Amino acid sequence: MWMNIEGHDQLAQRFAHVLGEGRLASTYLFVGPGGIGKRLFARRLAECLFCSQSIDSDLTACGQCESCRLMAAGNHPDFLEVGLLKDKRSLLLEQFIGDKAHRHQEGLCHDISLRPYLASRRVAVIDNADTFNTETANALLKTLEEPPPHSLLILIGTSESKQLPTIRSRSQIVRFAPLQPEVVARLLLETGEVDNPQVATTVSELAEGSLDQARAMADEQLWQLHTTAVELLDRRVLDSVRLAEVVHEYSNAAGKDAEPRRQAMLRVLGLVARHYRRQLRHDPNSPVAPYWIAKIDRCLDAEMHVVRNVHLQTVIQAWADDLARA
Structure with a gap:
C-alpha cells in the first residue's frame, strides 16, 4: 500500500515511472468519486517530490527531513492549496489573483510563479475543481498555458464532464477508481464511524466505492x-x-x-x-x-x-x- 493510501498503488507506480523518465507534466486533473483519496494522493505525491532523501523513481518520502516534517505539520512553504471556502459554492476569483486592491499580487497564480523556497519545485493543489466558474477558470488560464518553471498544478474533481473546456484541455487527466466495498467497510469500522460490521458492509456496497458516500449513508x-x-x-x-x-x-x-x-x-x-x-x-x-x-x-x-x-x-x-x- 503506497504511502498508507488504499486502492491506488497502480497510479503510484505510474507516477514513479513517469518521474523516473523525467516526463512529469505541469498540470494534472485527478477525477473520480468523492471520498476515495484523490486529495490525499496529491498531498503524498507532493511530499515525495519535496523529500530531500527521495529518488524520484522510488516515489517515497523519508518522513524525517525538513521538507517531510514541514509537510506533516501542514506548513511547507512550497505547498499551496486552494479549495471551497466556508459557505461558498464555487471557487472565487480572489483565491487565484487576489482581491481588487491586490490584483496579481496575491492568490495562487501569483504564489505558484515564485521561485521555490526550500524544495526543487512548488506544488499547488486545487480542490473542488468541479466548481470553477468561467471567470475564475479564465484567471487560471495563463498559468495553465505558460506554467512557471519548477511548478506542478494538481486539480481535483469528480468527473471530466464537470470540468470547463479550458481546464480539461490543458490538463493530463488521471482517473481514480472507486475503492473496493470491503476496503470501505474496513475503514468505516477502523475509524469508529460505524460500529456494526453488517451496517458497514451494507452501506459500503451501496456507496459504490466512495468513503464519503458510505459515511453519509451510515x-x-x-x-x-x-x-x-x-x-x-x-x-x-x-x-x-x-x-x-x-x-x-x-x-x-x-x-x-x-x-x-x-x-x-x-x-x-x-x-x-x-x-x-x-x-x-x-x-x-x-x-x-x-x-x-x-x-x-x-x-x-x-x-x-x-x-x-x-x-x-x-x-x-x-x-x-x-x-x-x-
Missing part, C-alpha cells in the same frame, strides 16, 4: 430515507407525490439554511442514481434498461439544478414527476 436519517425511497422507486407505478414529500421532509430536516438543505438533496439524488445503476448492472439487457438510464440522467440534471441554486422545492417536485413519467 447516517440514520438517510438510511431511513433510503429504505422508504427504494420501496417507492420499485413500485410498478411510482407515487411521485409521496416521493417528493419524503425528500422534502429529509431536506427540511437538514436545517433552515439553504446550503445544508441543498447538500441533503444532493445526497438523495446520488442515492437514487445509485439505485438505478445497481439495477442496470444487475440486468443490463432488461427491456426497461433504457428507462433506468433515463432516470439516472434525470438525477444528474437535478444535481445540476441544485448546484445552480434553482428553487429547491421546484427541483424536487419536477424531478419526482419526471421519474414517475419515465
